[in-house]
Amino acid sequence: MSDFPTGLLFDEAMAIVAEVVAAHRLEAETVALSRCHGRVLAGDVDAPLSLPPFDNSAMDGFAFRHTDLSGEQSVLRLIGEQFAGLDGGWSLGAGECVRITTGAPLPAGADTVAIKENVAVDGEHVSVPRTAPGQNVRYAGEDVREGERVLHAGQLLTPARVSLAASLGLSSLRVRRKPTVAVFTSGDELVEPGMSLQPGQIYDSNRDLLMGLLRADGLEPTAWPRLPDDPKQVEIALRDAACAFDLVFTCGAVSAGEKDHIPAVLREFGRIHLWKVKMRPGMPLLFGSMDQARMLGLPGNPVSVMATYMTFGRALIDGLQGRSEARPRFRARLVGSIEKTHPRREFIRARLFSDDEGVLRVDPNPATGSHRLRAAADSDALMVVAEGPQSLAEGAVMEVLPY
Secondary structure, X not given: OOOOOEEEOHHHHHHHHHHHHHOOOOOEEEEEHHHOOOOEEOOOEEOOOOEOOOOEEOOOEEEEOHHHOOOOEEEXXXXXXXXXXXXXXXXXXXXXXXXXXXXXXXOEOOOEEEEHHHOEEEOOEEEEEXXXXXXXXXXXXXXXXXXXXXXXXXXXXXXXXXXXXXXXXXXXXXXXXOOOEEEEEEOOOEEOOOOOOOOOOXXXXXXXXXXHHHHHOOOOOEEOOOEOOOHHHHHHHHHHHHOOOOEEEEEXXXXXXXXXXXXXXXXXXXXXXXXXXXEEOOOOOEEXXXXXXXXXXXXXOHHHHHHHHHHHHHHHHHHHOOOOOOOOOEEEEEOOOEEEOOOOEEEEEEEEEEOOOOOXXXXXXXXXXXXXXHHHHOOOEEEEEOOOOEEEOOOOEEEEXXX
């Protein structure tokens, strides 16, 4: 009997990952607003002021008191101009108006703006058509009220959310530190692209695959030298990385083969939290801790790397940063039919598209081998098929993970 869970259902394994990372959340740091994009907010943000902070014009035009209008056309007296910027201190009396630009503060007494194109100007006389009260006015606090909670801990800081913080005058935010990441590929058969292949050798595609996936998620991974099929060298490299990085990703050498040394190293010098998940591809997945690092051992076939990174790898990254929002997932109607005979949760390469009627559809690639990288390159999503044997007919609604 092992001293760690093995052969877990997908959701059981994911629950263990969530529990472990919750106990190892990364610390918070204050970061300049310009460097907050893509970070996870560490604390709630309450608005220090209202937005807009003052009543202002939504259009270029003329500001006036609506009570001064009568009939289809009214003539008002132009007394000045108010441009966006410093308040000119204008105060309107009966029958008066002020030329105003978009975003400029509304003069005292004014409550309506007629757009420039609808107004006729003759010297100081301005002919204004019938206009609804409050037209083209943006009122103080109509977007955000002072003291209102506008951003929440755990949210991903998108450009729109960073922009909202800027509009509130915030120059920095408290965010979770990004995890540092080490990436290993393994196997004596691997050769760097560009070098000559000897019989029995293949090019290392997993390094560029995993590094690219991590960079696309906003991280800055460090590629370590390839791990040879030597247990002592595997031990030295992993122990070095584990004391210097928050996350260590490995590709290959996590199954039960004679050259699969990573599980033994992790068990001796760290802790295995789980090993082997009932998913296809990706069953030999290994998750553990060593020194300061959480370690995720991905299987060696490239499609297995994709499936396990996009599920468990992202769960690790998001959990360490305290991200509270789920990543986008789609549901699409199946093109064709599927007969699934095995019990594991399956991730199938597929193409996601919208048909002429606006219905999102997913077309699975016929390739099944987890080594077939061409099928992944020809696709743009992984289609999720739930546990258990299933017969899925044309038009079945499927969960889809785009990549």
